[in-house]
Amino acid sequence: QQQVKQSPQSLIVQKGGISIINCAYENTAFDYFPWYQQFPGKGPALLIAIRPDVSEKKEGRFTISFNKSAKQFSLHIMDSQPGDSATYFCAARDYKLSFGAGTTVTVRA
């Protein structure tokens, strides 16, 4: 069964807008929550990650918010650019990664 649930499946945002992707998990053994960006024909590339003892982490235009009690975390992409158009996966790790189903983000110029 899927251990990490991700939504929405896809989203369209105007250039300069904010993209928000949400994920939820059940397994409390997970100790690390990365987000990956994947372009067609490429492998997933680590974008940003957070540990459960931190509620928020920001790197440039990308921010993760983490709610340990609700077992939810989200990715915010600020000032979205056409180059951000890709598929984004949340994941959770014990030692292996369990991925969400992915969100296809399209940024319209």
Next chain:
Amino acid sequence: GAGVSQSPRYKVAKRGQDVALRCDPISGHVSLFWYQQALGQGPEFLTYFQNEAQLDKSGLPSDRFFAERPEGSVSTLKIQRTQQEDSAVYLCASSLEGGGAYEQYFGPGTRLTVT
């Protein structure tokens, strides 16, 4: 140095054929993972090596799937008697240390199409 490399990048197999997919991890990386990514889905775990030891193969979908890493570096994923449901992208990832303590770096994947 170079990242994780995989070969071939694309493989077309007739149903019933055997295939072998190769992964060259980043030099010095102890841990190696294989994942299967179906079209439009997130990657799913297949198996995990720490050096040459296969510590977890719980994700392998059937006994037709076999993975090895005999010298603790290059790994091969073999699929015997391929079926159409095996069509997917097979991703390899490596990390510096065992136990999941370090980032996993992914290769570009091998796209397998079974006709």
